[in-house]
């Protein structure tokens with residue numbers, strides 16, 4: 617595990633800060649707390665490992681890094697990030713995430729608009745086809761808590777552009793299969809272009825269907841047989857989600873974000889704060905189907 621002892625690091629950095637050139641020490645003097653964090657961050661990165669560490673300390677001050685990834689988890693996250701943000705421009709960061717992410721958001725929104733065009737609003741599930749992507753670091757710690765075993769299967773309920781499906785596959789190559797179920801055909805089509813760039817096990821399948829009201833027996837089967845189900849669900853209807861995961865077999869783990877399963881058919885194994893939750897603080901839950 618790549619562990620960082622933050623208190624030791626902070627005191628080392630604090631000592632180093634005293635030796636900083638004065639122009640660095642005086643960068644931010646208006647907000648005492650921010651100044652401390654920034655000065656410590658700059659000093660720490662200057663005397664230790666450079667840019668990456670600086671980025672950590674220069675995060676907004678309400679950020680708490682509660683999790684560290686193992687080397688293999690970090691490598692898996694970076695592999696998938698590299699598939700989705702392939703060009704140097706895609707990788708460039710803005711306040712809302714990478715440029716690539718903003719592009720994907722626009723494309724996902726365009727697909728939803730195209731789908732809605734000319735349809736009765738009641739037919740368009742506007743609330744739930746909203747697109748966003750889970751932070752793969754968060755997915756990594758949620759999956760770790762679910763303890764996937766060799767040969768198990770993973771299903772993403774509402775898989776969008778397939779990023780969490782690929783994330784699960786890269787993080788746990790020991791999964792036998794990772795499946796995504798997505799309502800909008802256009803998103804599944806786009807997801808397949810990313811998945812085609814992933815050249816590793818396990819098997820990946822992307823289906824276009826409604827996980828709550830499946831039109832195909834194959835979708836139902838994937839849900840019933842899944843060992844780990846994931847729902848990045850801040851906007852999903854609680855009723856829909858519950859009726860879906862109630863089909864899961866006993867022992868299946870269900871990972872949800874900002875949604876507690878209000879049923880005694882599930883045991884809550886773990887609650888986790890989103891480690892990157894600087895702007896939006898999410899809470900993840902890991903349940904076991906009883």
Ligand SMILES: C[S@@+](CC[C@H](N)C(=O)[O-])C[C@H]1O[C@@H](n2cnc3c(N)ncnc32)[C@H](O)[C@@H]1O
Pocket residue numbers: 744745746747748749750772773774775776777778779780797798799800803825826827828829848849856
């Ligand atoms: C918030 S996005 C999450 C995408 C992906 N899981 C990720 O984390 O990158 C939710 C996705 O679920 C899809 N969705 C919503 N309700 C659905 C349903 N009943 N059946 C299948 N997909 C659904 C939406 O169209 C959207 O693409």
